[in-house]
Amino acid sequence: MLSSIADRVSRVVQRYLPDAFVIAVLLTLFVFIVGFITNPEEPITLVKSFGDGFWVYLTFTMQMVLLLLTGMVLAAVPVVKKGLASVAGLANTPTKAYVLTFVVSAFAYYINWGLAVVVGAIFVREVGKRNQQAHFPLLVAAAYSPTVLYTAGLSSSIGLTVATKDHFLADVMGVIPTSETIFNPSTLIIFAVLFVTMPIVICLMAPKKNIKPYEEKEVSLKRETVSQEADTPALKLEQTPVLGIVTGIVGLIYVINEFVIGRDLDLNIINILFLSLGLILHRSLGQFGNAFKEAVGSTSPIILQFPFYAGIIAVLSSSGLGQTIIDGMTSIANKETFDVFTYWSAGVVNILAPSGGGQWALQGPLQVPAGMKLGVDPSTIAMAVGWGDAWTNLIQPFWALPILSIVGLHIRHIMGYCFLLAIWVGVITTILLLFLY
Template identity: 45%
Template sequence: MLDRAARPMVSLVDKYLPDPYIFVIILTLVSFGAAMAFEGHGPMAVIEMWGDGFWSLLTFSMQMLLVLVTGFMLASTPFVRGILNRVAALASTPGQAIILVTFVALIASWINWGFGLVVGALFAKALARQVRVHYPLLIASAYSGFIVWHGGLAGSIPLVIATEGHFSQDIIGVIGSGETIFAFFNLAIIGALFIVVPLVNRLMLPSEEDSVYVDPAILNDEPDTSVSIKRPADHLENSRVLAWLIGFSGLAFIFQYFMDGGGLNLNIVNFMFLFLAVILHQTPKRLLDSLHEAVKGGSGIVIQFPFYAGIMGVMTASGLAASISSGFVSIATAESLPFWSFISAGLVNIFVPSGGGQWAVQAPVMLPAAQELGASIPRVAMAVAWGDAWTNLLQPFWALPVLAIAGLKAKDIMGYCLMLLIITGVIISVGLTWL
């Protein structure tokens, strides 16, 4: 039944969803028009907001590029490749492959969103090398696990409000993770998604004649491990000693970092990926060969992230994001405010696909409203977090690393993600409103 229901969505997306670069240009023009029509700004003022924000995500863009590159380099090592292949061997049918990749992606994303994106995509490729399965749905399943990230251990909004000195502390104080990440309602949503998302993905699996398969040979990117010594410098490029000296220095830093109480974040995940790759590739030459392959898929991140930063600049500086949030708040009650916070956050996320940036925009609207209505502030904060995570199933921004690793386009997976958007939206809404 879900396979038949998903087909029109897959067909619709395939026909009308443009390349993500075209999508971000259209979103940019829509934000321009909305800021002028609804906030009363002139064309030049809006363009200035856009230009001022255009480079505001440079650090984040580099972090995301490194998520892709370091994750690819680590996964291309013989050791990690062997692990992925052994786990992938647990699946012997297409249905088992879909369920397994979804479950692995959900676990990895709950631990850390960057980790989840890379592990899900690379594990999907390992499965595709061993099981003949509908490849677009396999990659969509790998990406679908990303939906739980903001309710997990690395959720930016719950971690921000649990940190001493956060920007809204004077309004709400410090709210520990026991009231957000580990609250019953949040754990119930996570548990429900861990059951429903793999099941929905499995039920969307088309028949064999309607499936699209990929030649395993195309995915077999086994690195060249041959050694050629023709000049003195080749000895350095193939030196295990150099690789191990710098690699174990990096691991020593990581060990001390966690001993000092450090937590998982994007920088430390990239650091771990990089220095594990340095050691496991064994020589600088093998690492650099892997790097050359990895950077081929990073073009979408390089060109598109600045445009999203520009959209964020327009949405925040013009007041458009706050107006969207205020509009939903105006029709809310204490009981329904988490639901409307969730919906408004989902809408804002299409234009501002950044959890931290979105909270900076929405918190000044949502928190006073929660206090005035007597609503639960931790629940409202998590509603914004879940709204941010939810419409990532529709917004191709976060799918770029996954698509780059898989060698697909956004239109190949977004039809399946659209079906998941509808089903998971109901589950999250019920959890935020009634649990």
């Protein structure tokens, strides 16, 4: 029955869901309209907020672009491709394909969400190549869906923020150790329940007919032809592995030293690590550069759309719309239900402002004092916001863009399955929040 429902929902979504860029523009206009209704006397303020906020994500956008490029280039190294192929070869049935893809991606999300963006996308492509009986859109949804687990992982933006000395809400809630947030037994239980049940739901959604297998995309790249002899000094520099190896070793030394002095895993460290390994493992700088060129087209949706969401977040804050959503839900909550309403409000806000750190900066100052007045533990408030933020990532195209860019699918191909998964995750997490937090 679930397979039939998933098929119908998927067909409806494919018919009516527009491109992710269209969604970003529609959300921008929606926030502007609501912002103007709530602040009719300050339209210029909203425009200025959007324009100023438009560029806030420039650093993050470049980090994500490099993350995809360096990850894809590293995956193109023969030894890495062979390793991925060996693991992907274990998925010799559709059920194994869905479960293995989810598990590998979930493990990567637990370690670091930035790492998972590339690992999940590249792995699902390798599984798709080797299992033509698996429905590839559902396979991609299986690789993307563990995004709901990252808030309980080692790179949880909110969990790590509130554990940082002198964080922006330290005067209100104090510094909360990770033992009370991401390593709290209640958080681990929610993580475990979702980890076990989500792949079951994914397998139950698998279509019995009209299966769409993975289709290899041919990459056509016009490489420069050089008329000179192959032993010219210029070509020797391009083809020697020495330059790449030496440069890569310098990068690896930097990464190791940063970990020795206590630095946490972040996007910059991952990018330098991937870049360094790629330089070492590719046979020459020329080969590395060509692999980079072949990968660069996948990043265009990110470059185009991320600035729009930065502008949306700015308008959401300046218009008061975010505060209205949060205040409306928390005003009807009591001590026992506050975390649930916090979770729901975070899910709604995340659709408009898809950024864990940015959402906490917007929601934390409003949510924490209100909850503490009711006697709610601030650590559970922080995690409720985190779970809500991760929950609606399933139906917010923003975070799906990287994986879709790599595998060559459209958002409408996976969103029907993600929508049903979002319902399941929302119901299960709500119940667990009521009893555990």
